[in-house]
Amino acid sequence: MKQLIVVADMEGASGIFESNREACWHEEMYPENKLWRSYGRGCITSDVLAVCAAAADMGIDDILLFDMHFAGCRESNIELEKLPPMVRLFDLPDRSILWSRIRGQAATEPYGLITVGQHARNGEPNAYFPHTIHTPPIASFYINGIHVAEIGESVMCFCDVPYIANIGCAASHREALELSANVTCITVKDKSRHWEPSPAETYPLIYEGVKEALRERESKTAYPFSDHCVCELDLTEGYRFDPPDSFPWKGQFRDGTATWEAHDLETALSLFWRMHDHIEKRA
Numbered sequence: 001m002k003q004l005i006v007v008a009d010m011e012g013a014s015g016i017f018e019s020n021r022e023a024c025w026h027e028e029m030y031p032e033n034k035l036w037r038s039y040g041r042g043c044i045t046s047d048v049l050a051v052c053a054a055a056a057d058m059g060i061d062d063i064l065l066f067d068m069h070f071a072g073c074r075e076s077n078i079e080l081e082k083l084p085p086m087v088r089l090f091d092l093p094d095r096s097i098l099w100s101r102i103r104g105q106a107a108t109e110p111y112g113l114i115t116v117g118q119h120a121r122n123g124e125p126n127a128y129f130p131h132t133i134h135t136p137p138i139a140s141f142y143i144n145g146i147h148v149a150e151i152g153e154s155v156m157c158f159c160d161v162p163y164i165a166n167i168g169c170a171a172s173h174r175e176a177l178e179l180s181a182n183v184t185c186i187t188v189k190d191k192s193r194h195w196e197p198s199p200a201e202t203y204p205l206i207y208e209g210v211k212e213a214l215r216e217r218e219s220k221t222a223y224p225f226s227d228h229c230v231c232e233l234d235l236t237e238g239y240r241f242d243p244p245d246s247f248p249w250k251g252q253f254r255d256g257t258a259t260w261e262a263h264d265l266e267t268a269l270s271l272f273w274r275m276h277d278h279i280e281k282r283a
Contacts, residue, residue: 002111003062004055005161006087007154008048010069010077011119011129012168014188014202015043018128026070026077036077044069044117045079046199047167047188047206051116052084054210063087064106068150069117071097099157099269106158112217113158114210118168120175121149126192127171133272137239137279142232143268146178155179155223156265162220165213167206179223184213229268233258233275242280253278 010016010024023040025033052063065087069077074094090102120127122135132138132149141148143156152175155163163183166176170190176183186209188202189195213220235241235256243253249271251260258275262268 001062001107002060003064003107004060004164005106005110005113005158006048006051006063006065007113007115007150008044008065008067008069008078009115009117009119009150009168010040010044011117011131012172012188013040013044013047013117014197014199014206015046016040016128017189017196021129024069024077024129026073026075028073028075029070041077041079043199044077045082046203047116048078049082050203050206051114051167051210052087054207055114055214056084056086058211058214060111060214061086064090064110066090066092066102066154067095068097068154071095097153097273099153100266103157103266110158110161112162112164112214112220113155113222114165114167114213115151115154115176116167116206118151118166118172118176119149120169120171121147123147124171124174126190128169128189128191130171136236137281139234139236140232141234141272143229143265144226145230147175149175151175152179153269157269159223159225159265161222162217163222164217164220165210167209180221182219182221184209184216184220186210186213226265227263229262229265231260231262231268231271233272235279238282239279240282241275241278243278247274249274251275 120130122132163180165184173185
């Protein structure tokens with residue numbers, strides 16, 4: 001069995017730009033917004049279907065999909081009824097970001113990882129909707145010197161799994177390439193060139209790009225396992241940490257910055273949410 005892990009976001013999907021940004025605002029959070037259902041879901045679904053079609057034609061027989069956009073909302077952003085039978089979803093309550101549970105459900109050695117619908121990190125120039133997990137309050141999140149956003153979380157969770165391709169906004173590729181220098185980068189929109197194609201135009205680009213990336217799978221590398229992770233979480237202006245009286249890990253809080261260490265990447269990523277619980281607005 002060749003198991004492919006696909007992690008989908010939405011701000012980097014084809015067809016979603018500044019002019020129609022409401023298309024990626026989930027209806028459960030913005031009930032007055034109708035563009036997500038009428039248009040946005042179709043955009044990310046098209047991108048994911050292109051990945052699935054290419055994977056199937058290259059002999060992949062099992063795809064595990066994590067739809068991480070607006071995690072915590074019950075309904076998927078992807079139109080699940082359109083997915084082929086080879087695609088399975090991770091079993092997660094309301095699509096919550098539980099990295100240990102996500103990694104534990106996958107094969108010990110998946111064939112590869114593809115990220116799709118991806119946006120750039122907070123602070124990246126010429127990017128559509130750049131943010132780090134959610135900005136504000138997060139300015140940056142570093143693990144072992146790499147500014148980690150949604151792409152980095154996914155790739156580090158699946159460390160030692162070949163990183164096949166990143167699909168999304170042109171500016172998102174900077175993070176992907178820091179994690180694996182030979183990942184295939186497939187661009188579906190580029191603010192620096194004012195290039196904003198439709199999902200119908202990018203479908204064949206994604207399909208052919210993923211096929212070629214899978215042909216080159218033997219040359220793809222993974223983010224390596226690390227048994228010592230040094231993490232730093234920095235907040236935007238107007239936010240601070242309210243630290244607990246004690247905490248059972250090696251780390252510290254300094255007003256707008258929290259640091260911690262972990263013995264593996266899954267723990268490092270999980271502790272992010274423990275730190276996140278102590279964020280508050282400045283008085």
